[in-house]
Amino acid sequence: MTATPASPLHLAVALDGTGWHPASWREPVARPRELFTAGYWADLVAEAEHGLLDFVTIEDGLGPQSSHFLDPDDRTDQVRGRLDAVLTAARIAPLTRHIGLVPTVVATHTEPFHLSKAIATLDYVSGGRAGLRVQISARPNEAAHFGRRTVPRITAYDSPDTADFVAGLFDEAADYVEVVRRLWDSWEDDAEIRDVATGRFIDRDKLHYIDFEGRHFSVKGPSITPRPPQGQPLVTALAHDTVPYRLVARQADVGYVTPHDTGHARAILAEIRAEQEAAGRADQPLHVFADLVVFLDEEPGAAAARKERLDTLAGEPYTSDALVFTGTPSELADLLQEFGGTGLTGFRLRPAVLGHDLPAVTRGLVPELQRRGAFRRAYEAGTLRGLLGLARPANRYAHAV
Amino acid sequence: MTRPQKQTKQIHLAAHFPGVNNTTVWSDPRAGSHIEFSSFVHFARTAERAKFDFLFLAEGLRLREQGGHIYDLDVVGRPDTFTVLAALAAVTDRIGLTGTINSTFNEPYEVARQFATLDHLSGGRSAWNVVTSWDAFTGENFRRGGFLPQEERYSRAKEFLATAHELFDSWRGDEIVADQTGGTFLGDPEAGAFAHHGEHFDIHGRFNVPRSPQGRPVIFQAGDSEEGREFAAAEADAIFSRHGTLEAGQAFYRDVKSRLPKYGRRPEDLLILPAATFALADTDAEAEELAREVRRRQVSGATALRHLEFVWNRDLSAYDPDGPLPDIDPDVDSDHLARGRAQVRMYRDPLATAREWRELAEANNWSIRDLVIHTGNRQNFVGSPSTIAKTLNEYVQADASDGFILVPHLTPGGLDEFADKVVPLLQEEGVFRTDYEGTTLRDHLGLRSPVTAVQP
Numbered sequence: 001m002t003a004t005p006a007s008p009l010h011l012a013v014a015l016d017g018t019g020w021h022p023a024s025w026r027e028p029v030a031r032p033r034e035l036f037t038a039g040y041w042a043d044l045v046a047e048a049e050h051g052l053l054d055f056v057t058i059e060d061g062l063g064p065q066s067s068h069f070l071d072p073d074d075r076t077d078q079v080r081g082r083l084d085a086v087l088t089a090a091r092i093a094p095l096t097r098h099i100g101l102v103p104t105v106v107a108t109h110t111e112p113f114h115l116s117k118a119i120a121t122l123d124y125v126s127g128g129r130a131g132l133r134v135q136i137s138a139r140p141n142e143a144a145h146f147g148r149r150t151v152p153r154i155t156a157y158d159s160p161d162t163a164d165f166v167a168g169l170f171d172e173a174a175d176y177v178e179v180v181r182r183l184w185d186s187w188e189d190d191a192e193i194r195d196v197a198t199g200r201f202i203d204r205d206k207l208h209y210i211d212f213e214g215r216h217f218s219v220k221g222p223s224i225t226p227r228p229p230q231g232q233p234l235v236t237a238l239a240h241d242t243v244p245y246r247l248v249a250r251q252a253d254v255g256y257v258t259p260h261d262t263g264h265a266r267a268i269l270a271e272i273r274a275e276q277e278a279a280g281r282a283d284q285p286l287h288v289f290a291d292l293v294v295f296l297d298e299e300p301g302a303a304a305a306r307k308e309r310l311d312t313l314a315g316e317p318y319t320s321d322a323l324v325f326t327g328t329p330s331e332l333a334d335l336l337q338e339f340g341g342t343g344l345t346g347f348r349l350r351p352a353v354l355g356h357d358l359p360a361v362t363r364g365l366v367p368e369l370q371r372r373g374a375f376r377r378a379y380e381a382g383t384l385r386g387l388l389g390l391a392r393p394a395n396r397y398a399h400a401v
Numbered sequence: 402m403t404r405p406q407k408q409t410k411q412i413h414l415a416a417h418f419p420g421v422n423n424t425t426v427w428s429d430p431r432a433g434s435h436i437e438f439s440s441f442v443h444f445a446r447t448a449e450r451a452k453f454d455f456l457f458l459a460e461g462l463r464l465r466e467q468g469g470h471i472y473d474l475d476v477v478g479r480p481d482t483f484t485v486l487a488a489l490a491a492v493t494d495r496i497g498l499t500g501t502i503n504s505t506f507n508e509p510y511e512v513a514r515q516f517a518t519l520d521h522l523s524g525g526r527s528a529w530n531v532v533t534s535w536d537a538f539t540g541e542n543f544r545r546g547g548f549l550p551q552e553e554r555y556s557r558a559k560e561f562l563a564t565a566h567e568l569f570d571s572w573r574g575d576e577i578v579a580d581q582t583g584g585t586f587l588g589d590p591e592a593g594a595f596a597h598h599g600e601h602f603d604i605h606g607r608f609n610v611p612r613s614p615q616g617r618p619v620i621f622q623a624g625d626s627e628e629g630r631e632f633a634a635a636e637a638d639a640i641f642s643r644h645g646t647l648e649a650g651q652a653f654y655r656d657v658k659s660r661l662p663k664y665g666r667r668p669e670d671l672l673i674l675p676a677a678t679f680a681l682a683d684t685d686a687e688a689e690e691l692a693r694e695v696r697r698r699q700v701s702g703a704t705a706l707r708h709l710e711f712v713w714n715r716d717l718s719a720y721d722p723d724g725p726l727p728d729i730d731p732d733v734d735s736d737h738l739a740r741g742r743a744q745v746r747m748y749r750d751p752l753a754t755a756r757e758w759r760e761l762a763e764a765n766n767w768s769i770r771d772l773v774i775h776t777g778n779r780q781n782f783v784g785s786p787s788t789i790a791k792t793l794n795e796y797v798q799a800d801a802s803d804g805f806i807l808v809p810h811l812t813p814g815g816l817d818e819f820a821d822k823v824v825p826l827l828q829e830e831g832v833f834r835t836d837y838e839g840t841t842l843r844d845h846l847g848l849r850s851p852v853t854a855v856q857p
Binding site for chain 1 (some may be wrong): 424427428436437438444461462463464470471473474475476477478479481482483484485487488490492506507508510514515518519521522524541542544545546572573581582584585586587588589590591592593601603604605606607609610613701702703704711745769787
């Protein structure tokens with residue numbers, strides 16, 4: 001199968017609650033009472049699909065949101081609570097036709113066997129539009145929700161113990177993705193034969209034990225779910241540092257990074273490409289997207305004023321791991337094209353207020369990029385891999401005897 | 402025997418998606434995919450069109466093996482239960498969505514999140530068939546391996562369910578105020594707080610899914626052991642039982658319902674819903690013929706040999722399925738050839754079973770295949786639409802059950818005829834709904850809302 005020619009820029013949108021600004025829920029467009037209904041999420045994804053976006057990601061976590069990086073809080077003035085992202089994606093899949101669905105999964109406390117069949121099934125119910133965004137959890141309170149392992153409370157971020165601990169979580173996540181991927185391949189595409197003459201439903205020589213044995217877990221296989229339509233659904237991860245860059249380089253199809261300028265973007269890309277080479281994957285396609293928080297308004301100055309108003313409601317200026325953009329769709333298009341020149345192949349935009357900034361992306365930014373010939377005018381492929389110009393991979397076990 | 406005068410019961414009906422066993426006839430030219438979403442959509446919409454209470458999905462977490470090989474004669478493979486149910490919530494409106502989820506190779510926080518999410522995303526239609534597993538064979542697919550001793554499977558299941566209930570109940574349902582002007586999202590800073598310190602689970606913190614429309618999913622139990630029955634009487638809203646005959650059904654029904662008072666529960670708080678297979682045709686005679694034909698398709702020569710191996714515990718592939726039974730005796734010393742199956746535990750005394758079967762086969766001049774067909778399960782209900790409607794109703798009114806979970810032999814169209822021809826007769830009889838009266842699965846099943854443990 002040949003890869004579909006990719007469009008010049010790829011665009012994804014990161015969905016989280018009512019938006020990425022902590023006061024976003026207070027905007028009249030925000031619909032905070034509907035956060036736990038299917039209709040709310042269906043409307044957001046329909047809007048993203050209307051804008052021909054490549055995919056949406058859905059944030060998730062195994063504990064309540066918090067204003068602290070690693071500890072819980074008891075704030076009542078921000079959105080708390082969320083639905084399981086994989087099931088939310090599955091609920092939306094039959095209502096959409098083209099857009100990719102990429103839920104967040106936490107590797108640290110979950111079973112790769114369960115997750116592999118869940119994403120394979122998301123791929124079936126969406127007709128080949130599934131992916132996952134893998135995340136680790138270093139939060140002691142989330143570990144206590146499972147009671148199966150102790151996570152030390154990180155106090156000094158730069159201590160060697162912390163570095164070792166976090167590196168261990170990322171190594172485990174890499175093993176996790178390895179198991180998930182092997183399980184997707186554990187059935188060859190033509191394993192189901194329905195041979196009435198011999199009474200055999202499957203050709204069992206085309207099912208494979210994955211026999212994974214790692215430091216953290218062993219998984220035998222095969223999966224209970226046949227190989228999904230895309231063969232390998234999309235694997236993505238957010239990375240801010242060398243250790244997670246290595247996870248991206250070893251296991252991902254798309255990495256999200258957080259450059260603050262084009263020089264920074266080039267440096268990150270160089271590091272990821274070097275890791276990719278070290279992992280022996282230099283010849284394989286790997287998209288690197290920049291994450292940006294966006295406040296978008298047509299009128300010059302309006303977006304910055306809106307951010308200021310939201311910051312006042314929140315009681316503090318909004319800060320992010322990613323670059324925070326305020327401006328017009330045309331200014332954002334300029335910035336994306338400038339970043340595009342560094343070798344980044346796309347962007348994952350985090351709308352500050354979903355009810356406002358998502359339509360600003362789909363109805364403002366997208367037409368602007370289309371006018372510049374920098375974004376698709378129609379969906380050109382039937383699968384998420386296809387939209388990203390990624391071929392359907394051969395099965396790693398197909399030639400095993 | 403006289404019964405006290407009582408009200409006519411309403412029948413509950415559910416649809417079991419055809420499973421990975423030889424009840425499912427994949428060799429029929431009409432048999433469709435067991436994986437493609439379109440099959441699930443067809444099946445669920447048929448059941449909803451017929452106003453069924455719920456759809457039921459089974460689950461197994463390791464492919465079955467026999468003689469060291471993956472068992473290849475039945476349907477193999479299924480989608481992930483939660484994911485396919487969430488997707489079905491998008492293409493259905495009222496029907497309940499019941500998933501079989503294992504309490505051994507899962508953790509309460511994650512499963513509670515998944516059920517609470519499914520309940521939100523379906524508007525209150527989720528149900529959980531709680532099953533256990535202890536075998537190291539399945540454990541090879543999971544982080545902990547075969548960690549749980551057999552005798553602890555129910556104690557873990559009980560504590561798992563109790564813990565999940567604590568998580569569901571950690572939100573009362575009134576915490577989200579989302580006052581956009583005043584700036585208060587959460588009315589209670591402690592929403593979702595929980596702490597459970599038990600033998601199997603020692604967890605604490607904050608549950609992060611607010612209370613769902615049903616509060617808790619409807620709980621099913623499927624085990625038939627003494628422990629299983631007691632667990633159901635204490636905890637379950639419904640039992641998925643295997644007692645499909647009138648007498649066995651009545652005995653089971655009496656037994657389980659009589660256990661309820663000691664838990665302060667009423668008879669109608671626990672529904673008995675046996676699995677039921679059927680062969681439906683225009684006339685009774687045609688249905689009998691169809692039943693025979695389906696049985697032969699369910700038991701191919703190859704399947705007959707493998708089933709005989711459950712008892713003999715030897716490789717019998719050299720035998721002719723159309724010939725006589727083996728004259729050698731079962732191997733009672735070796736580990737069992739078949740792995741990942743419940744059936745093998747049914748034959749407690751293989752030598753006696755083998756003797757009995759040889760005698761049966763000789764007396765009737767049966768081949769191996771004939772014997773397996775005759776000793777295997779016949780369809781529970783065979784007949785014309787009116788015969789089946791009448792018999793189903795008789796069973797329910799005679800307290801052999803409160804309804805049935807129908808297990809058709811064809812995917813995805815195996816319910817079509819039942820929906821079109823049997824359901825209208827039950828509706829005319831006034832024993833089955835003509836439309837949904839409520840929106841949640843609890844409404845359909847006539848179950849009370851769960852009492853919240855945490856009081857405001």
